[in-house]
Amino acid sequence: MNIYGASGHGKVVFDILSSRNIQVDSVFDDNTEIEEFLGFKVTHEPNEHQLKAPSILAIGNNTIRKQVARRFTGLIAEAVSHSSAILSKEIELGDGSVVMPGAIINAGSKIGKHCIINSGAVVEHDVRLENFVHIAPNAVLTGNVSVGEGTQVGTGASIIPGIKIGKWAAIGAGTVIIEDIPDFAVVVGNPGKIIKYLNE
Ligand SMILES: CC(=O)SCCNC(=O)CCNC(=O)[C@H](O)C(C)(C)COP(=O)(O)OP(=O)(O)OC[C@H]1O[C@@H](n2cnc3c(N)ncnc32)[C@H](O)[C@@H]1OP(=O)(O)O
DSSP: OOEESHHHHHHHHHHHHTTTTTTOOOOOOTTTTTEEEEEEEESSSOOGGGGGGGGEEESSSSHHHHHHHHHHHHHHHHOOEEEEEOOOOSOOEEETTOOTTTTTTTTTOOTTTTTTEEEOOEEEEOOOOOTEEETTTTTTTTTTTOOOTTTTTTTEEEEEOEEEEEETOOOOOOOOEOOOBBBEEEEEETTTTEEEEEOO
């Protein structure tokens, strides 16, 4: 399997693969100044042979991850999860998604493509995450929450049951969400309040 993204996030993806005894074939990065990553020579222009192995786009920024996904011509790997993550058998995990150490995803949840469920995050039952969502470390999404494409839920945030969060929103670290959140909103505090909107 290939890792696209020689970054801090890429290091955690590397650990996920190690925990499952999945061999890393190549590491890619667009930044030509990065030459080495965890003992691998970094490839800046992957060749056809390298692109035959499935790849994880290990890019933490949701917008950039989507841009790279749009132009990437290789195969996207099936979702991968760290061996310490607890995943119900009754979930769907989209291709390219990653589940970090200690995360929990409970029954009935559907996770889109290229999502990040970060360390220790809790995704409760019947949650829906669209593509390119990032649930940061220790955030808690309770039952029946839904999150639109590209939204980041910050570290330690809590979302009460049944809440709908729009697309490309940013939920601040430690925020407590008790009402639905529109697209592109930046929300902080307890209870969470919208402080601004991101550009489309
Ligand atoms: C493995 C990993 O590392 S995963 C990384 C996970 N990342 C995170 O969890 C980061 C989450 N991001 C945040 O919390 C950010 O602060 C954001 C997205 C909410 C806002 O970021 P910015 O748009 O840069 O806002 P900025 O820093 O200018 O703050 C705007 C105001 O909101 C306040 N604010 C920002 N974040 C928070 C927060 N989490 N809780 C409460 N208030 C906050 C600021 O104090 C500031 O208030 P002021 O106008 O009264 O001075």
